[in-house]
Amino acid sequence: MSFVVAALYKFVELSDYSLLQASYKAEMLKYDIKGTLLLAKEGINGTIAGTRSNMDHFLSFLRSDNRLADLIHKESYSEKMPFYRTKVKLKKEIVTLGQPGVDPTKKVGSYVKPQDWNALISDPEVVLIDTRNDYEVKIGSFQGAVNPETKAFREFPDYVKQLDPQKHKKVAMFCTGGIRCEKASAFMLDKGFEEVYHLEGGILKYLEDVPQDESLWQGECFVFDGRVAVKHDLSEGRYDMCFGCREPISEEDKRSPHYMPGVFCPNCFDTQSEKTRQRVTARQKQIDLAKQRQQPHPIGSIQTKKNK
Numbered sequence: 086m087s088f089v090v091a092a093l094y095k096f097v098e099l100s101d102y103s104l105l106q107a108s109y110k111a112e113m114l115k116y117d118i119k120g121t122l123l124l125a126k127e128g129i130n131g132t133i134a135g136t137r138s139n140m141d142h143f144l145s146f147l148r149s150d151n152r153l154a155d156l157i158h159k160e161s162y163s164e165k166m167p168f169y170r171t172k173v174k175l176k177k178e179i180v181t182l183g184q185p186g187v188d189p190t191k192k193v194g195s196y197v198k199p200q201d202w203n204a205l206i207s208d209p210e211v212v213l214i215d216t217r218n219d220y221e222v223k224i225g226s227f228q229g230a231v232n233p234e235t236k237a238f239r240e241f242p243d244y245v246k247q248l249d250p251q252k253h254k255k256v257a258m259f260c261t262g263g264i265r266c267e268k269a270s271a272f273m274l275d276k277g278f279e280e281v282y283h284l285e286g287g288i289l290k291y292l293e294d295v296p297q298d299e300s301l302w303q304g305e306c307f308v309f310d311g312r313v314a315v316k317h318d319l320s321e322g323r324y325d326m327c328f329g330c331r332e333p334i335s336e337e338d339k340r341s342p343h344y345m346p347g348v349f350c351p352n353c354f355d356t357q358s359e360k361t362r363q364r365v366t367a368r369q370k371q372i373d374l375a376k377q378r379q380q381p382h383p384i385g386s387i388q389t390k391k392n393k
Contacts, residue, residue: 088166089140090120090310092289093147093158094130094179094264096189102126103175109147110173116143119168120310123179127188129153130179130264132309134167159262159289161319167311182268183239187275194270194281197257199294202284203301205257206230211282212248214258216241216265217307220332220352224314224324225304227259238265242272250277261306263287292317307333329353329365347372 099105102124109122113133118140120133135143147153197205206213206227215222215230222232233244248256256278258266266283273281284291288306295302297317305314305322313333314322324333330353338344343354347369348362 087162087164088134089137090132090134090161090163090167090308090312091140091144091158092132092161092262092308093144093156094128094262095153095156096128096179096267097152098190099124099126099128099152106173106175110171112143112146113171113173116140118143119166119171121168121170121172121174123174123176125176125179127190128179129156134163134310157286159286159293161289161293161308161315163310163312163321165311169311180264180268181237181239182241182272184242184268184272187268187272189267189271192271192274193267194258194274194283196285197282198285199291202259202291203295203299205282206301208255211255211257212253214256214269216258216260216269221261221307224322224333224335225302225306228301228303230259238268241265241269245273245276248278250279253278255280255282257282257284259284259288259291261287261308262289289315289319292319327352328368329357329361 105124109124113119113122116135116139118133118135120131122129122131122133133143144156144158148156205211206229213227213230215226215232216238218236218238219232219234226232233241235241235244256273258269258281260266263284263286266287270281270283288302292302292306292315300317302317305316305324307314312321313326314324316322324335326332327334327350328347329349332350332352334344334350334352338351341351343349343351348365349357
């Protein structure tokens with residue numbers, strides 16, 4: 086049985102968002118939906134998974150609120166449940182830019198359909214920006230895209246200082262599902278950039294709609310669940326995750342002398358604090374012990390999924 090993985094978000098005023106937390110979690114538990122939803126005054130964001138029928142019921146529940154009646158989601162599929170917990174969290178922002186006053190419901194860049202994206206980014210006058218974090222960019226991106234080398238989205242405004250609205254007349258940006266670009270494009274418009282475009286539905290929608298033989302996407306797309314990454318056909322990718330630094334690791338990384346399963350990888354071997362190393366080493370021992378006893382362990386299930 087495959088599971089539906091739904092990525093969703095909407096910027097909309099939810100002044101009662103704190104009151105929604107309990108009912109949302111109750112409905113998720115009712116339909117055995119796992120994953121995380123984020124609620125804030127500015128809207129909803131999350132990635133969740135469940136069976137086809139249960140997902141349809143839960144999405145209908147969300148859309149029964151008139152404010153979310155037109156909520157759009159992107160779907161992919163997983164052979165195993167990619168989440169192990171059900172969470173509904175309250176946040177100041179559903180995606181953290183850290184720039185008060187940026188409001189995508191009032192001003193946002195021009196949406197570009199996946200079918201029209203290739204033509205736009207092939208324009209030599211367009212500056213193409215990948216708004217995702219550095220560890221996401223390194224396993225896949227669009228041809229010719231600029232990597233801002235951010236570790237967190239709140240670093241994006243500092244990157245924009247390097248750009249000039251008078252020199253960079255056309256800016257196109259993209260992210261996994263579209264949510265970061267909503268805020269990033271609104272921020273850039275506030276900073277005086279006039280032609281700002283972003284990929285509607287994000288990378289996941291592009292991979293869904295654009296045939297691979299016409300695609301300008303290279304590599305795999307990082308996703309925030311147990312699959313770690315997906316290929317162009319949205320099937321599970323070839324990456325695992327390092328539970329020392331939470332970054333994707335390849336088979337080549339695993340052959341490095343600076344790799345210890347569940348503890349560190351070449352990305353974090355030199356930067357991991359002693360306290361962190363002790364913590365993740367102890368956790369790995371618990372995972373190994375659970376395996377010896379043939380007992381399930383949530384983190385261990387994710388970590389060894391490629392060895393099934």
